[in-house]
Amino acid sequence: EAQVTQNPRYLITVTGKKLTVTCSQNMNHEYMSWYRQDPGLGLRQIYYSMNVEVTDKGDVPEGYKVSRKEKRNFPLILESPSPNQTSLYFCASSLERNTEAFFGQGTRLTVV
């Protein structure tokens, strides 16, 4: 089944403790991206990747890192999480930048 898989689905952590949210797609898509969703603000792009080893900042990249060492995986790294990064996070992939997007199930992160 074609899908984008995020893990974990739920995470509660403490300020400053490094964490990684994994994202994997099995559709051989070139374009992958991370978004955060906050009430009243909608979805905002954090980082995106056009292909392996090619990543770029979205609208809200501060406090986040990403890597794209393999085509299928695009992890989101929070080196030192803070409470303002409490949010619902989505990973998405598409064949190319301007094609149908497939979303993961979301990761609800709480930083206390």
Add this chain to the structure above:
Amino acid sequence: KNEVEQSPQNLTAQEGEFITINCSYSVGISALHWLQQHPGGGIVSLFMLSSGKKKHGRLIATINIQEKHSSLHITASHPRDSAVYICAVWSNTGNQFYFGTGTSLTVIP
């Protein structure tokens, strides 16, 4: 500034009603997407369009490129249509997706 504006923000309808959700955008686009987000959070793509009209079951999406406007219509609405509907555009000058803040639809039996 919001590149994508949706209206209404919230919508309650009786089962069977015809529903329209509107989306206006201010950037040049390659394509416009309509997404559906159910309670519980998962997001699925309903339509991607760059001109004209598309239909899938009871859902119809239209776009007017000159007016920078799109509409999502739901005919014969049903309680299972209750969800948040999100309009999103691919900018034709960059590599980013811009999103509206969503329309929360509740269909009452």
